[in-house]
Amino acid sequence: MTSETIAQIRNEAAASLSPEQQQQWEQFLTPMPVAEQAVSLFTPTDRPVRILDLGSGSGILSAVVAGQSAAGSSVVAIEQDADLAAASESSLRQVCDDVTVINDSVFNVMLDDQFDRVILNPPYKKIRPMTVATSGGGAKVTNLYTAFLMMAIQALDEGGECVAIIPRSWMNGDYFKDFRKWMLSECSIDALAVYGSRQKHFKDMNVLQEIMLLKVSKRAQAGTVTVYADVVPDRPLERQPHESVALKSLLMGKDQILRIRQQDPRLAVFRPMSDQGLWVSTGKLVWFRNRDVLSDIEQPNGHPLYWSDNQCGMVMTHPIKCDREQWVNGEADSRNVVLPAGSYCLVNRFSSKEQHHRIYASYLHSDVDFVADNKLNYVHQGTSRRTVPLDDRSARGLTLWLSSSIVDEWYRQVSGSTQVNATDLRQLPCPSRMQLGVLADRLPVEGDVDQNQIDETVERLFSWVQAS
Numbered sequence: 001m002t003s004e005t006i007a008q009i010r011n012e013a014a015a016s017l018s019p020e021q022q023q024q025w026e027q028f029l030t031p032m033p034v035a036e037q038a039v040s041l042f043t044p045t046d047r048p049v050r051i052l053d054l055g056s057g058s059g060i061l062s063a064v065v066a067g068q069s070a071a072g073s074s075v076v077a078i079e080q081d082a083d084l085a086a087a088s089e090s091s092l093r094q095v096c097d098d099v100t101v102i103n104d105s106v107f108n109v110m111l112d113d114q115f116d117r118v119i120l121n122p123p124y125k126k127i128r129p130m131t132v133a134t135s136g137g138g139a140k141v142t143n144l145y146t147a148f149l150m151m152a153i154q155a156l157d158e159g160g161e162c163v164a165i166i167p168r169s170w171m172n173g174d175y176f177k178d179f180r181k182w183m184l185s186e187c188s189i190d191a192l193a194v195y196g197s198r199q200k201h202f203k204d205m206n207v208l209q210e211i212m213l214l215k216v217s218k219r220a221q222a223g224t225v226t227v228y229a230d231v232v233p234d235r236p237l238e239r240q241p242h243e244s245v246a247l248k249s250l251l252m253g254k255d256q257i258l259r260i261r262q263q264d265p266r267l268a269v270f271r272p273m274s275d276q277g278l279w280v281s282t283g284k285l286v287w288f289r290n291r292d293v294l295s296d297i298e299q300p301n302g303h304p305l306y307w308s309d310n311q312c313g314m315v316m317t318h319p320i321k322c323d324r325e326q327w328v329n330g331e332a333d334s335r336n337v338v339l340p341a342g343s344y345c346l347v348n349r350f351s352s353k354e355q356h357h358r359i360y361a362s363y364l365h366s367d368v369d370f371v372a373d374n375k376l377n378y379v380h381q382g383t384s385r386r387t388v389p390l391d392d393r394s395a396r397g398l399t400l401w402l403s404s405s406i407v408d409e410w411y412r413q414v415s416g417s418t419q420v421n422a423t424d425l426r427q428l429p430c431p432s433r434m435q436l437g438v439l440a441d442r443l444p445v446e447g448d449v450d451q452n453q454i455d456e457t458v459e460r461l462f463s464w465v466q467a468s
């Protein structure tokens with residue numbers, strides 16, 4: 001009955017949100033089934049606990065925790081919206097006598113580090129980089145949710161536990177590397193639970209990001225992490241597939257990218273691209289800052305310009321008929337956007353949800369210096385400062401490798417977003433140059449090649465590598 005009342009307070013609060021305020025403060029309130037799944041990650045205890053809820057909304061999360069906690073437990077909930085703070089008070093009073101609701105921004109409240117249970121579904125907004133103070137001097141964050149999470153973790157008592165409902169984006173990419181580093185040094189990652197597909201779980205709230213549950217605790221890293229890789233919202237978590245794995249087997253590279261599944265063992269024989277002198281850079285031309293150099297016709301002293309539109313199957317084709325300019329004029333030479341002639345593998349940075357593959361790779365051979373749009377990544381054998389083209393067989397072999405299903409699957413385990421970023425790609429296990437050459441000889445990228453042929457060719461490479 002109490003749970004129904006708390007769900008009802010949540011539903012009424014959700015229905016009466018003002019659309020402007022909802023957008024501005026990201027008031028996406030957690031539905032009861034997801035709240036129950038999140039709370040089920042806490043370790044049951046008979047002791048009274050101190051509970052904290054940051055950005056408490058209607059108070060649903062801390063109310064479910066308090067409802068399952070021993071008599072004598074207390075809750076502090078912080079919510080900056082006055083109506084939602086009042087709703088938090090009503091929810092929490094259903095289940096707990098010792099309730100403090102603070103109607104203010106979490107950034108104005110000084111918290112001690114004495115909480116046993118911290119729960120949060122914070123706002124997810126991107127923010128201008130800010131530094132959150134830590135005992136080690138501070139860590140840079142670029143999203144509100146990581147700022148909230150850092151406050152949450154710092155409020156934990158020794159042995160205390162924190163469960164957060166957050167996007168999956170912190171697990172990979174460059175923007176979150178400081179945060180990952182800080183978190184991995186500060187607490188134990190105990191559970192990761194990623195929801196299978198977007199939207200379903202917050203359907204009355206229109207949340208589009210891929211959402212996950214994260215459980216951490218204030219102690220040295222536990223031996224294993226429990227991973228639920230494909231959660232559905234309407235069944236208790238303990239009845240959903242999960243595995244216990246060593247954290248080490250999920251972490252990759254010095255940027256500590258965290259994958260959601262253990263890597264396919266067939267990839268273990270290959271080293272990451274970045275360890276093999278293969279560097280991934282982002283195309284240098286941002287078109288709206290360089291409108292004046294774009295041209296519909298070939299210009300004396302100009303260069304060909306490649307967009308993702310020029311990806312035709314596994315080959316970059318130029319020029320093509322499309323509504324984007326196919327050339328830049330000679331002015332581009334002074335803008336630091338021109339790349340040296342030669343062979344490359346180009347990869348889209350943005351895929352659409354409808355696209356079959358996240359990674360879409362195409363081989364490029366250009367006899368002349370050229371320009372690549374900023375929505376493309378390109379693989380070369382230089383450094384972040386200097387672009388050096390690949391040898392032709394490596395460029396072709398790499399295009400096949402990046403087009404294989406095993407690589408696409410690898411990428412989906414690393415990133416929940418449709419963006420393909422260079423930092424993640426650099427960690428991709430990749431055959432040696434010699435092996436890439438063998439791939440290139442077996443299947444020409446120019447042909448009318450289907451996915452089965454690519455996968456069979458890659459499959460033969462695995463057998464060959466194992467046998468040699």
Ligand SMILES: C[S@@+](CC[C@H](N)C(=O)[O-])C[C@H]1O[C@@H](n2cnc3c(N)ncnc32)[C@H](O)[C@@H]1O
Nearest residue numbers: 025028029030055056057079080105106121123
């Ligand atoms: C995604 S909603 C989730 C609400 C609630 N935790 C739940 O799970 O239903 C985020 C909440 O944080 C509140 N909020 C946003 N910025 C805040 C801030 N700086 N301090 C306190 N609350 C904030 C919003 O008003 C909103 O209620």
